[in-house]
Amino acid sequence: MATEKGSGITAYSVKTKTKNVPMVDPVIDIKSGRYIATGTDGAGNKMAAIMGKATAEEHVKNGNAKKGTGWS
Template identity: 80%
Template sequence: MATPTSGGITAYSVKTKTKNVPMVNPVIDVKSGRYIATGTDAAGNKMAAILNKATAEGHIASGAAKKGSGW
């Protein structure tokens, strides 16, 4: 589950098996009614996190993420 920490989106990295890894340049898309943040970690590994509507809109409003497709 993605959590807001210091204004950025953090998620679990499957490749490195670490929690709360900050996402670099996240883009939030809406697919099938779900808000999905996709981005990379500092090492360039792809990451994704599912957000609720309020959290997704909060990250976009604060400038921590960009709007993707489906809005």
């Protein structure tokens, strides 16, 4: 689950097993009605986080993430 810490998107890193890792250059896609942010952590490990519509739109509006596929 994505959480908001400061101004960027943070998520759980499966590889390093740490919480609230900042996501670098996130892109939010809509797949099957779900908003999924994908990006990397500081070390280049891939990360993904699922969030709600309001949170996703807020991150795009603030410039924290880019729109990916599925946006109308």
